[in-house]
Amino acid sequence: MGPKRKIALCVGISVLGTIIIMAAMSAIPGLFIPVRYFIVGIVCSSSISTPVCILLVRQSEENKRLRLELEGRVADLARLANYDGLTGLLNRNAFFDRAEQVHAQPGNWYLLIDIDHFKRFNDDHGHLAGDAVLRAVGIAISEALRPDDLYGRMGGEEFAACLLACDADQATRRAEHVRTSIQSLRVTAPSGRIVRVTASIGLSISDPAQPVEASLHRADIAMYAAKTGGRNQVRRAA
Structure with a gap:
């Protein structure tokens, strides 16, 4: 009324x-x-x-x-x-808080996603282009994963995800889907140039007996193996 x-x-x-x-x-x-x-x-x-x-x-x-x-x-x-103000994904603290809530569940996997040559985007095209790349990668990650999965920005050009209730093959396929979704991005820099993006991804199974940080650390090691192995690929932790 x-x-x-x-x-x-x-x-x-x-x-x-x-x-x-x-x-x-x-x-x-x-x-x-x-x-x-x-x-x-x-x-x-x-x-x-x-x-x-x-x-x-x-x-x-x-x-x-x-x-x-x-x-x-x-x-x-x-x-x-x-939430992270730039990408709209969970921020670091919120990601860890929510991951802790599901960490005891079996069959979870962690992804650590790092944009390849990100410093070059800022150096060659400016920070606005770098911000545009981060936003685009955030959207690609959220669209590639399921709504009930967790994903957030850890800081800088690094992202993390927690895949819920899946086996090794499913986790690998989802990680590859994230990688190809990022690879397909075409971001327009302020200069008008089209920027292509790739990412290196580390994959690790969750260990409920250890903290979330331990599982992410193994994913981090796998991610660096992907970097040294040529980038734009998924590596699974041993």
Whole structure:
């Protein structure tokens, strides 16, 4: 209901209440109220209640606006606390927090994804191009994996993912899907040049008996093996 209707409703209730009270009093023997006094009562009631109702409705609408604004600010703060501002993926802390919640489940695998020659993007095309590459890679990762998988930006050009409930072949296929999705990216630099992107990926099975960091460390070692082995490939930890 809009503010004008709220004001009209409040004034109408006030006037109706005045009429009912005056009618009840008029029904009492010896207290008959002439029609002209009814009119005076209605006019007085509406003239007094209208500004009061306007004030109350405006205050109510302002309180509603402030509440919605506050809820929006709280939601923004919660997002800033959990998501990377550039890519929209989970930030490092949020990724580890959520990975800890599923770490005890069997059949999880970790990916460590590092963009190849990322420094060259910044040096050759500027930091805006580097940011565009990071955003594009973040989108490619989120689209290549399932909605219930975890993925986030660890910092710089490094990303991580936790693949839930899969075997070695499935994990390898998903990692390859991430790699090919990144390889297919074509990012337009501010100069107008088209930038091609590849990534090296390390893959490691989760070990619930050890911390998340230990599983990611093995994926990190595998990722560096992919780097030294020619980049743009997936290597599985031994």
